[in-house]
Amino acid sequence: MVTxxxxxxxLLCGYVFYSKFVERVFVVxxxxxxPAYAKRDNLDFVPMSWWKGNLIQLLNIAGLGPIYGAVAGALYGPVAFVWIVFGCIFAGAVHDYFxxxxxxxHQGAQFPTLVGHYLGKSVKVFINVISLxxxxxxxxxxxxxxxxxxxxxxxxxFMAALLIIFGYFVLATILPINRIIGRIYPLLGGILLIMAIAIGISLIFSDKQIPNLxxxxLHPGELPIWPLLMVTISCGAISGFHSTQSPIVACTMKKxxxxRKIFYGAMVIEGVIALIWAAAGMTFFNGTSGLQEALAAGGPSGVVNEISTTLLGTIGGILAIFGVIILPITTGxxxxxxxxxxxxxxxxKFFKMDNKWKILLVTIPVSIPALFLATIDYTFLWRYVGWTNQVVASVMLWTATMYLLKSHKFHWICGIPALFMTGVVCTYIFFAPEGLSMPYQQSMVIGFSLxxxxxFWYIKQIIKYRRLKIDEPKEHVA
Incomplete structure (x- = not known):
C-alpha cells in the first residue's frame, strides 16, 4: 500500500513542479x-472557462481507457505503478501539453497539420492516414x-443500440462544441473522477492489501513487460489518441x-484514475492469476462490474453500468x-465548411467505416488501437521535439520520451501478434537497431540547429 x-x-508532485518547468520551456x-477569439465561428472555436476545458479534456482522453487498460496492465503486477507514474509525468502529460x-x-491546427509543419509533408500524409x-x-x-x-x-x-449511438455521434460531431460537449462533458468528467476516488477509498479500507513495489x-502468461506493458497501459501513461483530442479543447481556450491546468492537469488526473484501477485489478482478485481468470470469464467489463458492485454496493453497480455505457460513447x-x-x-483548400450540410458531408466518410467495424470482435479492434495509438504518440513527441529545436529551447523534455516511445513501437511491431509475430529476442534486436x-538522426538535428543558432547573429549583422 505504501507504493x-x-x-x-x-503524480501530484509532477503536476505541481514538473508541469511548471514544462510551461517555462514552452513560454506562454x-x-x-x-484561436477561440481570433477564429471564433461558434462551432469549433468558442471560448470556454479553463475548468470546463479540463473536464472536457479529461473525458475526451479518458473514457474507459484508464480503466480497461489499467486493469489489463495490472496483470504485470506493481511494476505497472512505475510505468503509470513516470510515463504520465515525463511523457504523457508533456505529450498532451505540447x-x-x-x-x-498554429491557430487551432489539427495534429497532422502540426506534424507536416515540423516533420515534413511525407510524414504528414502518413500521419493523416494513420490518425484517421x-x-x-x-x-x-x-x-x-x-x-x-x-x-x-x-x-x-445490438444493431438498434449501435444505430442509436451513431445517431448521437453524428449530432455531437456537427453541432457547436458548447451545445452538447460543453454542457454535459464537465458533469460526466466529474462522475468519472468521483467513481475512481470512491473505488480507491473503498479499496484502502477493505481487508485487501495493495501490493508494494x-x-x-507477475504476468500469469509470462508475457514480457517490455514493450507490452507500455502499449497495454496507454491512457494513464501516454496515448497518441490524446494528440488528436487536445486541439479540440485548444480551440476553446481563453488564454x-x-x-497547464487543462492539458497537463487532465493527464495527471487520468494517471490517478489509472493507478486506482490498476491497484484494484491486482488486489481485488488476490493476485494476477485471479485477475486473469476474472478477465477470461467476464472480460474487462465484467471485472469492472464485479469490483464496483462488491466495493460500492448498489451505487457501484449503477456507476459501473453507467461507466461501461456512457464513458466509451463520450470518447467515440x-x-x-x-x-x-x-x-x-x-x-x-477546396471548399469552406460554412454550413452544416458540408460538415455532415465530411462526417460521413469516417462514420460509415466506424459503424461497420463496430460489428466485429471488440478484442480484435482493441489490439490494433494499441499499436496505432503509440505510433501516433511517438510522432507527436518528435513533432514537439522539432518545434523546440527550431525554437532553440530545451528539446530534451520531448526528445528523451520520444526516443523511449520509438523503442517501444519499433519492438512491439515486430513482436506483437498483430504485427509480425517474430521471436522476442529478434524483435528486441531489430527494435533497438531502429x-x-x-x-543518430536526432543527434544530427541537434547539431544542425546549434549551428543555425550560432550563425543567426552573423546573418543579422550582414
Missing part, C-alpha cells in the same frame, strides 16, 4: 489572442461494448496560461469530431 500512496504523491503569452499548446500557436484509422478504430471499439451491454439489459437489439514480472463521439476536423483541414538509427 500506491507514493505513486499518487509523485497571455497577450496573444487565442499537442494542445502547439495547436494554439486510429479515430475510426477508437470510435468502433468504444461503441461495440456499450451497444452489447444495452442489448443485454434492454429490449433493444516489485520489478518482478495560454490555462494550458470526440474521436469522430476530431476526424471531421482533420478532414476539414485537409479539404480546406531506435539507434533514429537516435
Amino acid at each position: 500506491f500512496f507514493g505513486a499518487i504523491i509523485l 503569452n497571455d497577450n496573444t489572442p487565442t 499537442s494542445g499548446m502547439m495547436s494554439i500557436r 484509422v486510429l479515430m475510426i478504430l477508437v470510435a468502433a471499439a468504444f461503441t461495440a461494448g456499450p451497444a452489447q451491454l444495452i442489448a443485454q439489459i434492454t429490449p433493444l437489439s 516489485t520489478f518482478e514480472n 495560454e496560461t490555462d494550458g 463521439d470526440t474521436a469522430l469530431r476530431s476526424s471531421r476536423m482533420i478532414l476539414t483541414d485537409v479539404l480546406a 531506435t539507434l538509427l533514429v537516435t
Whole structure:
C-alpha cells in the first residue's frame, strides 16, 4: 500500500513542479489572442472557462481507457505503478501539453497539420492516414461494448443500440462544441473522477492489501513487460489518441496560461484514475492469476462490474453500468469530431465548411467505416488501437521535439520520451501478434537497431540547429 500512496504523491508532485518547468520551456503569452477569439465561428472555436476545458479534456482522453487498460496492465503486477507514474509525468502529460499548446500557436491546427509543419509533408500524409484509422478504430471499439451491454439489459437489439449511438455521434460531431460537449462533458468528467476516488477509498479500507513495489514480472502468461506493458497501459501513461483530442479543447481556450491546468492537469488526473484501477485489478482478485481468470470469464467489463458492485454496493453497480455505457460513447463521439476536423483541414483548400450540410458531408466518410467495424470482435479492434495509438504518440513527441529545436529551447523534455516511445513501437511491431509475430529476442534486436538509427538522426538535428543558432547573429549583422 505504501507504493500506491507514493505513486499518487509523485503524480501530484509532477503536476505541481514538473508541469511548471514544462510551461517555462514552452513560454506562454497571455497577450496573444487565442484561436477561440481570433477564429471564433461558434462551432469549433468558442471560448470556454479553463475548468470546463479540463473536464472536457479529461473525458475526451479518458473514457474507459484508464480503466480497461489499467486493469489489463495490472496483470504485470506493481511494476505497472512505475510505468503509470513516470510515463504520465515525463511523457504523457508533456505529450498532451505540447499537442494542445502547439495547436494554439498554429491557430487551432489539427495534429497532422502540426506534424507536416515540423516533420515534413511525407510524414504528414502518413500521419493523416494513420490518425484517421486510429479515430475510426477508437470510435468502433468504444461503441461495440456499450451497444452489447444495452442489448443485454434492454429490449433493444445490438444493431438498434449501435444505430442509436451513431445517431448521437453524428449530432455531437456537427453541432457547436458548447451545445452538447460543453454542457454535459464537465458533469460526466466529474462522475468519472468521483467513481475512481470512491473505488480507491473503498479499496484502502477493505481487508485487501495493495501490493508494494516489485520489478518482478507477475504476468500469469509470462508475457514480457517490455514493450507490452507500455502499449497495454496507454491512457494513464501516454496515448497518441490524446494528440488528436487536445486541439479540440485548444480551440476553446481563453488564454495560454490555462494550458497547464487543462492539458497537463487532465493527464495527471487520468494517471490517478489509472493507478486506482490498476491497484484494484491486482488486489481485488488476490493476485494476477485471479485477475486473469476474472478477465477470461467476464472480460474487462465484467471485472469492472464485479469490483464496483462488491466495493460500492448498489451505487457501484449503477456507476459501473453507467461507466461501461456512457464513458466509451463520450470518447467515440470526440474521436469522430476530431476526424471531421482533420478532414476539414485537409479539404480546406477546396471548399469552406460554412454550413452544416458540408460538415455532415465530411462526417460521413469516417462514420460509415466506424459503424461497420463496430460489428466485429471488440478484442480484435482493441489490439490494433494499441499499436496505432503509440505510433501516433511517438510522432507527436518528435513533432514537439522539432518545434523546440527550431525554437532553440530545451528539446530534451520531448526528445528523451520520444526516443523511449520509438523503442517501444519499433519492438512491439515486430513482436506483437498483430504485427509480425517474430521471436522476442529478434524483435528486441531489430527494435533497438531502429531506435539507434533514429537516435543518430536526432543527434544530427541537434547539431544542425546549434549551428543555425550560432550563425543567426552573423546573418543579422550582414
